[in-house]
Amino acid sequence: MARNGKEKEERRDELLKEVSEIGRPDAYVLHEVIRLEGDEELRRHGLALFLSAFSAGLSIALSLIVPGVLKAHLPDAEWAKIVTSMGYAVGFLVVVLGRQQLFTENTITPILPLLHDRTAKTAWRVLRLWVIVLAGNILATAAIATLLAYAGAFPPAVLKAFAELSHDAIAHDFTATFTKAVFAGWIIALMVWFLPATASAAPFVILLMTWLVSLCGLAHIVAGSVEAFYLVVTGAATLGTYVERFFVPTLLGNVFGGTTLVAVLNYGQVAPEVEETKEVEVERTD
Template identity: 50%
Template structure:
């Protein structure tokens, strides 16, 4: 199979007759990456992730969990400092994007991105060995992400580094993680999983505009109060350690429906559907 960047299989100018070499280069520079090229770029990243040492994955996942604490912290600052409700509703979600910016641009391991990236090697190889590697990667990333979120939640709950009004904002922002029914949280989580995995799918195509893409997609997640397993875990862990929620609420009201929804949104709506649109082309190149 031709690899991305190897040549004509992904070259739009190759479909045109009577095009000079100079015109071909101009077309290549102006053309958007094809779906097949995006697929192969992400699949290559997925193969690399599956080959990483376990301790490197754990450290990267722990860093991501800690970094996601910035989403609650900055959003809480905005929430506390803006008095007008309408303005607060529009502006505060911008703070939510900060943690994602750090994680994505820092190439830290985030579970919801991993619902897409290693899935493409699995769909490509379709063997038990790859399935086992994906499950191992998911388990390591999820466990280390959650450990990081609980560490941040502990600091926010048991220290006085933030003013009482900021802590009050943390409480206000975090309550939504346990207030919905199982079905409501599940659907909200499907939307979040879809948006974050879609962001991961689009990142190879935008190059220099990656920060803008991250901000836009994660702003929508915050604005819609969609349930994200890692960002939400910071919030819910903070409630638990502040005595405002129980461990059983964390598990049943937040963790289980959010995890299921994120996996469904990421794998089904993005990995499977986006893979489906390029599968015939990919299979043709295999032959």
């Protein structure tokens, strides 16, 4: 097992080197980089996954804090929304560049190993990863939202901005929220798909893609949970409203957008090459 893991890690390093040399790698190379990353995540210890996910849930609160502070200091103008939306990207920059576990990234990263090895064992490992990461993310968002509301770290004007920004998370019906979540899951998974090819431009790519999520008013299960929980802990919404109007439709939409629109479709374009590689590996084993 350890030897197998080391071989995969060496293979991933080789592919990353190839990506940096090629400049514009083909779809198969990107697929292999992400698949090997996903396989590594699936083998991680549960506690390590949970702590990383909890850290991500805390860090993603910056996607409410920074826009809230900006909104409180900017005039009430149309252009101000563009600026405050850029602040939304700060939380994602910290999470992605810090290699913390965010649930929406895991709608593509571990799915590629599952598509490569379609067995009950791999499916169970994916489900285990999802449950641990989602639990860590959501628990952390509830904790940080409570802290934002009652720690007294921000002045009333900023707290008011937090409430105004958060209202959109639960302002729509199930269908609208689901649709917004599909687009958000699609954008985040696309970001993960081509991130290995961006090299030093990675921060700019993360900034651009996550800024679009905010600017378009889309629904992200983790960042949006900070907003929704802020409303819950301040009494502006109930826990039932959070679950029915935000959590369930957003979770389903993010998963559908990430797994179906990105992981499965992008896998389809490299499936013949993947199958050829698997056949070669089998022949070498024999």
